Amino acid sequence: MSSLPKPTECKNHTPKFIDEITLSTSSSSHSYDLNAIHASYLQQKETILTQDKEGILISGFNLIEDRLYQSVYGLESESTDIIYQKHHLLNDPLFESILGYSFEYQSLTMTIRDENGEIQVIVIRHATDKDGKSVKWKTYGAKRYIPYKIHPDEDFVFIFSGMAELLLMELFEFSYIGLQSDSMCKHLPEHLKEETREKVIVILQDNDESFKSIVPALESFFSTAYQVMTIDFEKLLNRDLVKGYDFRDFCNEVGDVAIVQEKLIKEIQDGFRS
Numbered sequence: 713m714s715s716l717p718k719p720t721e722c723k724n725h726t727p728k729f730i731d732e733i734t735l736s737t738s739s740s741s742h743s744y745d746l747n748a749i750h751a752s753y754l755q756q757k758e759t760i761l762t763q764d765k766e767g768i769l770i771s772g773f774n775l776i777e778d779r780l781y782q783s784v785y786g787l788e789s790e791s792t793d794i795i796y797q798k799h800h801l802l803n804d805p806l807f808e809s810i811l812g813y814s815f816e817y818q819s820l821t822m823t824i825r826d827e828n829g830e831i832q833v834i835v836i837r838h839a840t841d842k843d844g845k846s847v848k849w850k851t852y853g854a855k856r857y858i859p860y861k862i863h864p865d866e867d868f869v870f871i872f873s874g875m876a877e878l879l880l881m882e883l884f885e886f887s888y889i890g891l892q893s894d895s896m897c898k899h900l901p902e903h904l905k906e907e908t909r910e911k912v913i914v915i916l917q918d919n920d921e922s923f924k925s926i927v928p929a930l931e932s933f934f935s936t937a938y939q940v941m942t943i944d945f946e947k948l949l950n951r952d953l954v955k956g957y958d959f960r961d962f963c964n965e966v967g968d969v970a971i972v973q974e975k976l977i978k979e980i981q982d983g984f985r986s
Contacts, residue, residue: 744852746823746831753812753821753834760813761802765795768813771820772801775837775876776883777964784883784969806882814839817850822875824859832857833892835875849875851892856899860889862907867938868980869908871930872916873923876960884969887911894918897926900933908937914980915942919957941983948979 760768778789781801790797812821819838826832832854839850862869866887873891881888891897913934917923931940945962946953966972
């Protein structure tokens with residue numbers, strides 16, 4: 713078995729909001745023009761970076777701690793005024809076409825593409841629904857879409873639920889299968905069974921009953937894999953954790969990619985010995 717993958721080596725115009733561009737189709741009453749929404753959010757991101765760089769960078773740091781992000785590149789978080797920071801999550805080439813911004817919701821957005829480069833879903837981190845209630849990850853597009861990336865030369869495939877974790881998976885260069893929400897485990901595509909037949913499936917378990925309830929279904933779906941194991945962060949950290957604690961919380965708490973890898977490797981090794 714190989715080791716875990718190594719981290720990466722390391723105008724004041726306010727655009728028109730296009731949060732709900734729709735096109736009539738024969739198959740449904742409305743469908744979102746995801747390409748237009750995506751282009752608008754990228755434009756709005758560029759605008760907010762000139763108007764309120766500190767505000768949007770803080771939003772980015774709330775997703776991924778800057779010290780964790782900088783550790784991937786062997787850098788230290790800059791201690792000077794935040795508006796002078798040159799290397800940050802929002803201008804990383806990995807994420808320049810993923811992360812956007814919505815002025816309407818004053819929130820970061822994420823655009824998820826399939827293996828052919830087609831936009832499947834766009835999510836807004838903080839938004840409101842049609843009834844004005846606050847929601848996380850408002851979605852335009854295919855809510856059932858399962859983002860994944862499986863490197864042929866890697867033994868481990870990490871499974872998670874949530875959207876922010878996808879950024880970490882790309883940043884760390886891990887193989888992954890992501891669920892937009894826990895209930896999406898019912899929509900895992902069958903071809904993933906074959907693609908993971910020789911892999912070790914590592915389930916990154918959120919600390920809540922909703923995720924714990926789907927672990928048996930994930931174990932069953934990937935029963936043809938080389939092995940399936942679950943990482944319980946309460947056991948890994950040897951303490952009680954707040955409800956909902958997840959892989960992103962763990963990474964942000966540790967704050968260093970090398971230590972994150974070290975702890976994951978040990979937990980996986982312990983799983984093989986048990």
